[in-house]
Amino acid sequence: MESGLENSDVARICLPFLRDTQNPDGGWGFRPGNSSRVEATCWVLLALWEPSQQLSEDRVRVHRARDFLQTTQLRDGSWPAAPGEEIGCWVTSLCCLALKAIGDQTQGSTIESGLRWICNDWPSDSSPWRRFLARLSSQRDVAPINTSYRGWGWTPGTSSWVEPTSFALMALDRVASLELAAKAKKRRSLATSLLFDRMCPGGGWNAGNPVVYGAAGEPAIVPTAWSLLALRNAQVRPEITQSLDWLQRTAANVQSPGSLSLTEICLRTHGRSQPGMASLGEVLKRSDFLDNTLVAAWCVLACGSDFWLGKPDARTVAA
Amino acid sequence: MLRNQTLIPPFQRPPSQVVIRRVASYHEEIATLIFESLAPFGLQVKGKSVLLKPNLVGLDPHGFINTHPTVIAAARECFLRMGASQVLVGDGPALDRDTEAILESVRLREHLGPLRNVFVDLNLDEVQKVTFPTRASRLRELYLPKTYMGVDFVVSIAKLKTHHWAGVTLSMKNLFGIVPGACYGWPKNVLHWAGIDRAILDINAAARPDFAIVDGIVGMEGNGPIQGQSKASGVLVFGDDPVAVDATCCRVMGLRPERVKYLQQAGTLLGHLQADKIQQVGEQVEGVRQSFQVLPAFHHLVA
Numbered sequence: 001m002e003s004g005l006e007n008s009d010v011a012r013i014c015l016p017f018l019r020d021t022q023n024p025d026g027g028w029g030f031r032p033g034n035s036s037r038v039e040a041t042c043w044v045l046l047a048l049w050e051p052s053q054q055l056s057e058d059r060v061r062v063h064r065a066r067d068f069l070q071t072t073q074l075r076d077g078s079w080p081a082a083p084g085e086e087i088g089c090w091v092t093s094l095c096c097l098a099l100k101a102i103g104d105q106t107q108g109s110t111i112e113s114g115l116r117w118i119c120n121d122w123p124s125d126s127s128p129w130r131r132f133l134a135r136l137s138s139q140r141d142v143a144p145i146n147t148s149y150r151g152w153g154w155t156p157g158t159s160s161w162v163e164p165t166s167f168a169l170m171a172l173d174r175v176a177s178l179e180l181a182a183k184a185k186k187r188r189s190l191a192t193s194l195l196f197d198r199m200c201p202g203g204g205w206n207a208g209n210p211v212v213y214g215a216a217g218e219p220a221i222v223p224t225a226w227s228l229l230a231l232r233n234a235q236v237r238p239e240i241t242q243s244l245d246w247l248q249r250t251a252a253n254v255q256s257p258g259s260l261s262l263t264e265i266c267l268r269t270h271g272r273s274q275p276g277m278a279s280l281g282e283v284l285k286r287s288d289f290l291d292n293t294l295v296a297a298w299c300v301l302a303c304g305s306d307f308w309l310g311k312p313d314a315r316t317v318a319a
Numbered sequence: 320m321l322r323n324q325t326l327i328p329p330f331q332r333p334p335s336q337v338v339i340r341r342v343a344s345y346h347e348e349i350a351t352l353i354f355e356s357l358a359p360f361g362l363q364v365k366g367k368s369v370l371l372k373p374n375l376v377g378l379d380p381h382g383f384i385n386t387h388p389t390v391i392a393a394a395r396e397c398f399l400r401m402g403a404s405q406v407l408v409g410d411g412p413a414l415d416r417d418t419e420a421i422l423e424s425v426r427l428r429e430h431l432g433p434l435r436n437v438f439v440d441l442n443l444d445e446v447q448k449v450t451f452p453t454r455a456s457r458l459r460e461l462y463l464p465k466t467y468m469g470v471d472f473v474v475s476i477a478k479l480k481t482h483h484w485a486g487v488t489l490s491m492k493n494l495f496g497i498v499p500g501a502c503y504g505w506p507k508n509v510l511h512w513a514g515i516d517r518a519i520l521d522i523n524a525a526a527r528p529d530f531a532i533v534d535g536i537v538g539m540e541g542n543g544p545i546q547g548q549s550k551a552s553g554v555l556v557f558g559d560d561p562v563a564v565d566a567t568c569c570r571v572m573g574l575r576p577e578r579v580k581y582l583q584q585a586g587t588l589l590g591h592l593q594a595d596k597i598q599q600v601g602e603q604v605e606g607v608r609q610s611f612q613v614l615p616a617f618h619h620l621v622a
Contacts, residue, residue: 030443085502089502090504139616153504154508155509159508159512207505215546222415254420255420256417258419288434294443
């Protein structure tokens with residue numbers, strides 16, 4: 001794995017790709033030339049804000065990206081996944097996380113309303129009525145999970161899943177307002193319990209079904225990485241150690257740049273390494289990463305300083 | 320805009336044709352076999368853009384979860400030979416957002432060459448809002464990929480598998496993979512909330528594939544679509560009526576299609592379910608019939 005971004009193959013391949021593909025509206029699509037999407041824009045914004053490689057032009061790009069995010073926010077504080085969509089979804093968490101990470105002082109109310117939406121967005125599967133119905137269902141033992149724990153769904157009115165729950169946890173990490181603090185604390189506690197409940201037997205996470213019809217689910221890299229990042233400040237529990245062990249064992253066989261970059265970020269954040277991992281630069285050189293903007297951004301972040309996972313620094317794009 | 324005129328009652332629909340071919344393994348001359356099997360349908364694809372929609376669900380270390388790459392590559396070769404101007408391959412895996420990792424795990428690059436201009440990740444594609452012509456579920460509309468909706472000809476290349484929620488997953492259920500994860504997540508849980516059987520109907524009514532191929536050379540039985548056991552069935556099934564293809568596949572699996580909820584309903588407007596309306600070409604069902612294991616919740620499907 002590359003030791004840093006500077007002069008790396010990752011920087012040579014990914015940064016020009018990201019810098020050249022910003023749309024006139026300030027956002028990025030999932031592929032060059034595609035319409036701007038909130039999710040892609042958030043990840044590129046974070047990648048270009050990476051301190052070690054930031055050009056002055058990148059500040060302008062980030063400004064424009066921030067403006068794109070501001071204009072796409074819905075009235076209720078959420079963000080939609082698709083252009084023109086009027087219902088917000090899980091990308092709201094990612095937006096709050098990204099805007100917080102760049103320490104933009106002008107975005108206080110934007111972020112605040114996003115966080116409020118997250119706090120008020122309850123999944124439908126675990127409402128008291130649903131839980132009552134589930135107890136009567138003949139399917140109640142098919143996927144044994146504790147429905148008293150509540151996280152977040154990908155879209156409103158659906159079930160809790162591991163990845164959107166992880167992103168919401170990361171977004172609610174640094175709630176500043178007193179008004180939201182108590183609610184955020186309650187949601188975080190329920191959601192943290194949910195993540196532990198949804199862990200696959202033996203460690204790691206998949207989308208959120210650890211056991212179905214008695215068969216243990218196979219964990220997957222991406223949800224495992226997000227879960228472990230969401231739990232990075234949680235009290236160390238055996239489940240976290242077990243999952244890190246699984247990720248570390250699996251890392252040696254990872255050959256796709258997306259999974260490789262997330263594995264690197266996750267292991268580093270938890271103070272681990274896996275010397276047998278493939279070189280991200282080498283993998284990128286032989287993969288075209290399907291021109292995937294997210295993957296390019298994750299690769300940059302994998303070689304970066306993890307600023308987006310820490311406390312906001314003193315720099316501000318508004319200055 | 321919808322893909323194709325789909326809602327035709329059975330009495331107005333001409334009989335459907337389904338080809339069953341016996342194929343012992345993926346080492347056979349699959350491309351030749353597919354090319355021969357497509358001939359009876361007289362498909363007009365010359366100069367047209369074609370999208371092959373395989374079933375790529377997740378990482379597949381043992382090689383029986385996803386449509387086999389040999390079948391995908393062979394089908395692509397056939398449609399190019401038939402004069403298609405462009406043959407894309409596209410899917411939006413339901414359970415893992417690292418599509419490239421899935422493609423690596425099935426070695427698709429080895430079979431198709433560089434994927435940049437061939438493979439489309441439907442999870443991340445440009446989207447358009449599509450209003451359903453049916454009201455089977457409460458969905459009413461969904462964002463669907465522009466690539467899928469915009470090409471001239473779509474081929475659903477599914478895997479012959481049982482499914483722990485729907486009973487079976489074949490060419491119709493395979494269309495869940497066109498629903499973009501970037502809008503609806505991994506898994507596409509909004510479809511579960513709408514009712515899996517009903518959502519299958521709505522999506523197929525709005526985005527019916529033009530042709531269906533089911534890879535049953537090695538299928539899956541039991542707790543499918545990912546945790547079941549492999550089942551060497553030794554067949555490829557072809558047809559231009561996805562309902563008829565899926566009904567035939569059920570019969571090959573030793574299951575009763577009229578007891579699969581979504582197929583029973585699909586038989587009223589989307590295609591032919593009844594055996595007497597399906598003209599079998601190649602092998603007859605009886606000659607290749609298997610006995611697929613199903614979960615207890617689906618014992619009523621067993622013929």
